[in-house]
Amino acid sequence: MPIRYIPYDKVPVKGQAILNNITRSQRLLSYKDNNKVHERILRGIPYYELNELEQVGKESENLVIRGECLSACAYLKEKNIKIDLVYIDPPFASGADYAKKVYIRKNPKLAQKIKKAEEKMEMDELVAFEEKMYGDIWSKEDYLNWMYENLMAIKEVMSDTASIYVHLDWHIGHYVKILMDEVFGEENFTEEIIWHYEKWTSSSNSLQKNHDVIYMYKKNEKNIFNEQKEITKNLKDKYEKGYLIGGGFGSNGLVVYDKSKPKVIELINSGKYQVHYAESKGKPLSDVWQIPFINPVATERLDYATQKPEALLERIIKASSNEGMIVADFFGGSGVTAKVANDLDRRFIHCDIGINSIQTVRDRLVEAKADFKILEVQDGLNLFRNPIQTMDKLASLIDGLNTQKPEGINSFWFGTIVNSKYGTMPVFVPDLRDSTKKVLDIVAINEIVNKEIYNFDNFNGEVKKVIVYFVDIVDLAEIKKFIKENNQTLIEIELRDLKQVLDFVIVDDKVEFNLKEDGLFYEVEINSFYSDRLKQKIGEYNSKQALKSNANHISISEDGLELIEYLSLDCTNESGVWQSDSEIKIDKNGFVSINGTKTKEFWNAKISSNTKPKRLKIRNIAGDEIVQNLLF
Numbered sequence: 315m316p317i318r319y320i321p322y323d324k325v326p327v328k329g330q331a332i333l334n335n336i337t338r339s340q341r342l343l344s345y346k347d348n349n350k351v352h353e354r355i356l357r358g359i360p361y362y363e364l365n366e367l368e369q370v371g372k373e374s375e376n377l378v379i380r381g382e383c384l385s386a387c388a389y390l391k392e393k394n395i396k397i398d399l400v401y402i403d404p405p406f407a408s409g410a411d412y413a414k415k416v417y418i419r420k421n422p423k424l425a426q427k428i429k430k431a432e433e434k435m436e437m438d439e440l441v442a443f444e445e446k447m448y449g450d451i452w453s454k455e456d457y458l459n460w461m462y463e464n465l466m467a468i469k470e471v472m473s474d475t476a477s478i479y480v481h482l483d484w485h486i487g488h489y490v491k492i493l494m495d496e497v498f499g500e501e502n503f504t505e506e507i508i509w510h511y512e513k514w515t516s517s518s519n520s521l522q523k524n525h526d527v528i529y530m531y532k533k534n535e536k537n538i539f540n541e542q543k544e545i546t547k548n549l550k551d552k553y554e555k556g557y558l559i560g561g562g563f564g565s566n567g568l569v570v571y572d573k574s575k576p577k578v579i580e581l582i583n584s585g586k587y588q589v590h591y592a593e594s595k596g597k598p599l600s601d602v603w604q605i606p607f608i609n610p611v612a613t614e615r616l617d618y619a620t621q622k623p624e625a626l627l628e629r630i631i632k633a634s635s636n637e638g639m640i641v642a643d644f645f646g647g648s649g650v651t652a653k654v655a656n657d658l659d660r661r662f663i664h665c666d667i668g669i670n671s672i673q674t675v676r677d678r679l680v681e682a683k684a685d686f687k688i689l690e691v692q693d694g695l696n697l698f699r700n701p702i703q704t705m706d707k708l709a710s711l712i713d714g715l716n717t718q719k720p721e722g723i724n725s726f727w728f729g730t731i732v733n734s735k736y737g738t739m740p741v742f743v744p745d746l747r748d749s750t751k752k753v754l755d756i757v758a759i760n761e762i763v764n765k766e767i768y769n770f771d772n773f774n775g776e777v778k779k780v781i782v783y784f785v786d787i788v789d790l791a792e793i794k795k796f797i798k799e800n801n802q803t804l805i806e807i808e809l810r811d812l813k814q815v816l817d818f819v820i821v822d823d824k825v826e827f828n829l830k831e832d833g834l835f836y837e838v839e840i841n842s843f844y845s846d847r848l849k850q851k852i853g854e855y856n857s858k859q860a861l862k863s864n865a866n867h868i869s870i871s872e873d874g875l876e877l878i879e880y881l882s883l884d885c886t887n888e889s890g891v892w893q894s895d896s897e898i899k900i901d902k903n904g905f906v907s908i909n910g911t912k913t914k915e916f917w918n919a920k921i922s923s924n925t926k927p928k929r930l931k932i933r934n935i936a937g938d939e940i941v942q943n944l945l946f
């Protein structure tokens with residue numbers, strides 16, 4: 315339950331940011347559920363408590379926030395932190411589910427043996443399975459209502475001279491442009507940037523889709539803009555052929571002239587025009603950016619689906635911010651914005667809902683030697699890695715749930731449970747992938763009490779009871795009272811807490827280890843590692859593979875060390891905020907990074923430190939973490 319709702323500074327005026335009220339040439343741009351969104355805007359941004367999970371490096375204002383964009387904005391507004399530049403690359407409504415490849419690591423004991431025998435490791439024989447990261451499947455209405463609320467909240471935390479860049483593509487970009495006109499004002503629309511890249515399918519019956527769009531708006535009339543130059547291939551060729559490029563004819567006009575043309579030389583010699591050879595090496599940056607996709611073997615590639623190139627963010631950050639300013643990305647993914655902002659001496663805020671993003675950006679920033687803290691939004695739900703995996707998991711967690719709904723039970727219901735006393739009971743589970751549907755409030759329960767339970771007419775057999783799961787509830791007593799006073803049917807409505815279902819099922823990984831010390835050196839040697847969740851996942855993968863002719867079976871050794879991705883020792887705090895004083899990350903090829911520095915060594919199943927460690931943290935290859943206290 316939110317601590318409170320933080321009001322928006324300016325409740326949108328009629329004809330401005332309320333979709334229902336946009337009237338243009340007598341057409342009405344209005345979406346289903348507009349009223350609900352409007353109510354949410356009037357209510358304010360839900361503000362939840364945030365927990366500090368980790369301090370990396372020195373104290374600083376840089377933040378990595380695990381949670382939703384809305385929650386991060388509520389926090390920033392509450393703390394009066396203003397953002398100078400926002401870049402967001404939200405889900406595109408592309409209709410795709412994004413997955414992460416989970417690579418089984420080299421078993422350290424086996425790797426050592428192979429090394430000793432001087433045998434060549436076959437690096438291309440990596441074994442992997444997939445885990446869902448986030449879904450991008452929306453109806454247009456849901457997407458736009460969700461996006462509208464996010465943009466409204468982001469605007470609340472932008473400084474007066476800030477700019478926002480919103481990265482989208484052909485799926486939904488044009489609709490969001492209209493939303494942005496409403497939220498930020500048409501007069502503040504500054505750029506439509508085309509990111510052009512080369513990629514193609516071998517045969518196709520349509521044109522190749524080779525660009526994304528980035529809409530840029532400023533918050534107010536004045537914003538920061540730093541001019542940049544680019545040398546296009548065309549200009550580069552001209553340089554090489556002995557052409558010179560200069561500026562200064564007339565105002566700022568760019569002139570490309572040829573030494574062989576005496577007239578131009580004469581003009582220059584007359585002293586009337588000034589040509590700055592040095593800084594005019596290139597033409598002012600245009601709004602069409604030719605930046606290649608990150609190549610699969612590039613050092614910046616992090617195996618994060620939808621990862622954007624650093625070169626793209628470099629242009630945005632240089633154009634619209636100065637050193638020391640705060641750059642935020644509320645859909646941060648692999649952390650490209652935070653990384654480039656840090657490289658360019660800006661401060662950063664990275665927010666993302668998925669655990670995989672938080673771990674990826676954390677490790678990326680440790681490697682970049684950045685200082686930051688990691689916060690987690692306490693929004694009442696211990697998400698199972700990310701909302702999409704949680705939803706998938708729920709189907710198997712709710713006892714007796716049959717997701718194949720009988721005819722007559724519409725898609726509002728997640729599934730049904732059958733028991734001898736009540737017969738078929740429809741089950742409602744909030745769609746955790748859509749933040750607008752997460753809280754069980756009067757609006758949501760009203761939909762059930764006054765609409766959905768009347769829809770069982772077609773159902774062959776009487777419904778006596780429905781079960782309504784909730785994650786976050788405004789006020790349980792108030793909801794119960796509402797049901798009592800408003801339920802005109804004989805159907806019983808039972809409320810159940812979804813968190814208990816999730817808490818019950820998540821079994822922590824187990825580790826066995828030995829401790830060694832000589833007063834100056836402390837060592838933890840891992841003997842075995844067991845993950846119930848990974849075991850199940852690999853089991854599922856193997857049974858699917860068994861049906862294929864070229865089956866790729868994954869087998870895990872008895873000690874299970876190939877399931878470990880990361881280890882850290884905290885020598886500072888016994889509990890609370892994690893401080894990583896020594897850490898090892900094992901990459902997909904089995905090589906280790908020690909305290910953020912890459913090596914060509916294989917992991918030796920140990921981690922050590924020079925001061926006495928108090929706790930050990932282990933992350934498995936799918937991102938689940940456990941912490942063990944150490945008794946040296």
Ligand SMILES: C[S@@+](CC[C@H](N)C(=O)[O-])C[C@H]1O[C@@H](n2cnc3c(N)ncnc32)[C@H](O)[C@@H]1O
Nearest residue numbers: 382383403620621622645647648650666667668
């Ligand atoms: C297209 S990806 C961003 C990729 C990123 N620009 C990069 O270069 O790696 C979108 C991200 O938004 C996150 N996301 C989805 N819904 C969110 C929400 N409501 N709040 C915060 N993050 C969200 C997803 O977990 C995903 O990492």
